[in-house]
Amino acid sequence: MTAEGADIAAVPAGALWSGRPTARPVREDALAGLVAFAVTGVVLGGGLALADGIAPAQAARLGLGYAALVAVTTTLGRVAGAGMSVTLLAAFFAPVALAAAVTGRHGLAFLCPASCAGALFVLLALRLRQRRATRYWVAADHAGLGEAGRYVITFRLAGPPAVRPDRFGAGLGDIDFGPVQARLTTSRGKSFVLPSRACRFQRVQAPEQVLAALAGAARST
Numbered sequence: 001m002t003a004e005g006a007d008i009a010a011v012p013a014g015a016l017w018s019g020r021p022t023a024r025p026v027r028e029d030a031l032a033g034l035v036a037f038a039v040t041g042v043v044l045g046g047g048l049a050l051a052d053g054i055a056p057a058q059a060a061r062l063g064l065g066y067a068a069l070v071a072v073t074t075t076l077g078r079v080a081g082a083g084m085s086v087t088l089l090a091a092f093f094a095p096v097a098l099a100a101a102v103t104g105r106h107g108l109a110f111l112c113p114a115s116c117a118g119a120l121f122v123l124l125a126l127r128l129r130q131r132r133a134t135r136y137w138v139a140a141d142h143a144g145l146g147e148a149g150r151y152v153i154t155f156r157l158a159g160p161p162a163v164r165p166d167r168f169g170a171g172l173g174d175i176d177f178g179p180v181q182a183r184l185t186t187s188r189g190k191s192f193v194l195p196s197r198a199c200r201f202q203r204v205q206a207p208e209q210v211l212a213a214l215a216g217a218a219r220s221t
């Protein structure tokens with residue numbers, strides 16, 4: 001029985017590798033934000049100038065201002081691991097709420113986008129907090145992840161995991177273990193067998209080091 005409040009997510013003795021998801025902006029996040037900035041600025045600025053007949057200088061200012069907010073939101077969404085849907089919604093509602101505030105709109109024209117943007121950014125903050133508390137570890141024949149003082153998920157390795165590099169750079173990536181049958185244990189000592197599902201360690205720096213550790217252990221046995 002696990003003692004209540006114990007750090008059951010602590011890395012066990014004999015682990016070949018341990019780490020945490022990267023919960024801060026890195027080069028790959030900056031590149032993703034830059035791409036979002038460039039695409040949004042060109043599309044929106046060009047659309048305002050060509051379709052709406054706005055003067056090119058004003059269209060560029062509006063497009064680049066909106067693009068800057070989209071770039072910041074994209075970067076935050078990646079760091080927090082909030083998923084594509086939440087990130088895109090936040091990137092949409094944040095500039096709309098700011099535009100409504102700047103233009104002095106009142107009532108639903110301001111409250112709707114502002115409340116949506118606020119709720120989404122609260123979700124981003126909660127996801128970031130969860131990510132910072134998460135720990136990963138890999139042993140020779142099993143692996144685990146969990147949040148300090150809350151829970152741990154453990155599963156046996158069916159074979160070598162695969163590295164899924166981030167689309168914006170190979171220095172960051174996911175470790176894909178494929179479908180696994182895992183067990184969740186809470187800090188109160190309760191244990192549950194989870195349905196088989198795909199498992200990944202997300203946003204691991206230099207993910208190839210996990211494969212190297214497993215390969216080294218296999219050679220020594």
